[in-house]
Amino acid sequence: MLRDVAEHGADRASPSSAAIDWAVEGDACVRLLRDLLRIPTVNPPGNERPAAELVAEFLRAHRLEPRVVESDPTRASVIARYAGNGRLPPLLLTGHLDVVEADPTTWTRPPFSADIADGCIWGRGAVDMKNMVSMSACVMGLLARIKPKLDRDVIFAAVADEETGSSKGAHYLVDEHPDLVRAEYALGEIGGFSLYLMGRVFYPIQVAEKGQVWLTATFSGEAGHGSMPRADSAVIKAAEAIVRLGHNRLPFHPTDVVRRFLHELAKGLPQPARFVLPRLGTPALAGLLLDRVLPDPATRRTFASYLSNTASPTVVRAGSKTNVIPSTASFEIDGRTLPGQSEQDFLREIRRQIGDEAVFQVLASQPPVVAPVDTPMFRCLADAIRRNDPRGVPIPAMIPGFTDAKAYHKLGTKYYGFSPVRFEADDGISFAALYHGKDERIPEAGLRWGLRTLYDAVIAFAQSK
Numbered sequence: 493m494l495r496d497v498a499e500h501g502a503d504r505a506s507p508s509s510a511a512i513d514w515a516v517e518g519d520a521c522v523r524l525l526r527d528l529l530r531i532p533t534v535n536p537p538g539n540e541r542p543a544a545e546l547v548a549e550f551l552r553a554h555r556l557e558p559r560v561v562e563s564d565p566t567r568a569s570v571i572a573r574y575a576g577n578g579r580l581p582p583l584l585l586t587g588h589l590d591v592v593e594a595d596p597t598t599w600t601r602p603p604f605s606a607d608i609a610d611g612c613i614w615g616r617g618a619v620d621m622k623n624m625v626s627m628s629a630c631v632m633g634l635l636a637r638i639k640p641k642l643d644r645d646v647i648f649a650a651v652a653d654e655e656t657g658s659s660k661g662a663h664y665l666v667d668e669h670p671d672l673v674r675a676e677y678a679l680g681e682i683g684g685f686s687l688y689l690m691g692r693v694f695y696p697i698q699v700a701e702k703g704q705v706w707l708t709a710t711f712s713g714e715a716g717h718g719s720m721p722r723a724d725s726a727v728i729k730a731a732e733a734i735v736r737l738g739h740n741r742l743p744f745h746p747t748d749v750v751r752r753f754l755h756e757l758a759k760g761l762p763q764p765a766r767f768v769l770p771r772l773g774t775p776a777l778a779g780l781l782l783d784r785v786l787p788d789p790a791t792r793r794t795f796a797s798y799l800s801n802t803a804s805p806t807v808v809r810a811g812s813k814t815n816v817i818p819s820t821a822s823f824e825i826d827g828r829t830l831p832g833q834s835e836q837d838f839l840r841e842i843r844r845q846i847g848d849e850a851v852f853q854v855l856a857s858q859p860p861v862v863a864p865v866d867t868p869m870f871r872c873l874a875d876a877i878r879r880n881d882p883r884g885v886p887i888p889a890m891i892p893g894f895t896d897a898k899a900y901h902k903l904g905t906k907y908y909g910f911s912p913v914r915f916e917a918d919d920g921i922s923f924a925a926l927y928h929g930k931d932e933r934i935p936e937a938g939l940r941w942g943l944r945t946l947y948d949a950v951i952a953f954a955q956s957k
């Protein structure tokens with residue numbers, strides 16, 4: 493047993509995966525995850541401190557020296573480091589401790605129970621992403637016990653506040669304590685899960701995420717009495733603009749990362765998908781293929797989000813009295829930009845759709861983030877997937893949302909969404925539906941698989957050659 497080796501101060505044990513008792517390590521990971529799931533870190537308000545302390549305690553038990561850093565009272569993150577020889581820059585394993593809300597009346601089981609049922613561990617945060625926090629902490633524990641010689645430090649950061657934009661978590665650490673988390677590569681959400689398509693199993697690894705441009709568009713018009721309707725009122729102008737955004741796509745922009753994703757996905761699929769998918773990367777064909785060939789609206793929406801900047805009207809504000817035509821009407825737009833597209837590019841496209849009259853106010857803006865695919869890190873991730881699921885096809889992917897990658901990117905870190913978890917084809921669980929959805933849960937076997945896969949990737953990448 494490795495634990496005996498460590499306790500008796502014997503020579504280093506072999507860091508190879510085969511020498512590790514994965515049943516025992518998996519038990520520890522399941523325990524840690526369940527303990528974390530029982531701490532409701534719903535953000536807002538977050539209150540991640542107890543979760544950070546729990547993880548710090550786990551790391552201390554493995555003789556690591558974690559540091560708990562508070563950005564605000566109760567908003568804590570925990571960081572630890574396993575030292576390599578420093579020949580190469582560090583690798584960061586990261587996850588967030590906060591979760592989104594969960595309405596217990598819609599759940600089959602209480603969202604903070606951490607029940608084990610139907611082969612799954614249930615709870616808000618089971619896949620987003622206390623699983624990655626638990627697996628990463630266990631990998632750190634393994635390193636501390638086995639003491640492999642590494643060319644790189646491996647840093648662990650479990651952070652506050654991802655779900656409301658990371659300002660009290662990853663952005664805070666990057667801005668205020670950059671040396672604690674500075675790394676050449678980082679592994680976090682979203683990727684490394686099994687995705688079943690037409691009988692094949694893919695493992696998307698996030699190499700890119702879209703940018704964010706959130707703005708308000710305000711229209712003005714003559715105020716008046718509701719008894720005398722006018723077609724040029726602020727409300728009508730805003731409504732027409734909303735309809736235009738809803739019924740028209742923004743222009744297609746083929747990007748390298750999306751083309752590669754479509755190509756690699758297509759290679760693994762039968763016809764007609766094998767023929768159709770790569771052609772989505774051709775702007776002249778994309779609209780036709782999306783509308784005529786992709787039958788399922790959810791699939792169409794997903795692929796459409798890979799090919800254009802997008803704009804969703806969300807919050808609408810106008811008027812306060814039924815009989816008064818207001819002089820202004822405004823709505824908020826949740827805009828997402830493709831790699832290679834700037835805030836200005838996006839605003840130009842919106843302007844073209846909704847006209848010159850709208851006054852824009854940008855509420856929040858972050859650029860897209862891309863990591864290269866042809867790196868030793870990506871190869872190690874893909875190898876770890878293939879070794880642990882020989883049927884699995886790893887593919888580089890872009891997500892339309894955003895993660896803590898935005899923060900680490902400011903330090904030049906190449907960030908990959910890789911929080912491995914295996915689902916079975918007959919689980920009846922869709923990873924996408926679990927994310928922020930009801931009945932969030934993770935297959936226990938899939939978590940254990942993820943721990944080993946993550947360890948394999950880390951050791952293959954960081955070990956002295």
Ligand SMILES: [Zn+2]
Nearest residue numbers: 620621654681
């Ligand atoms: Zn998340």
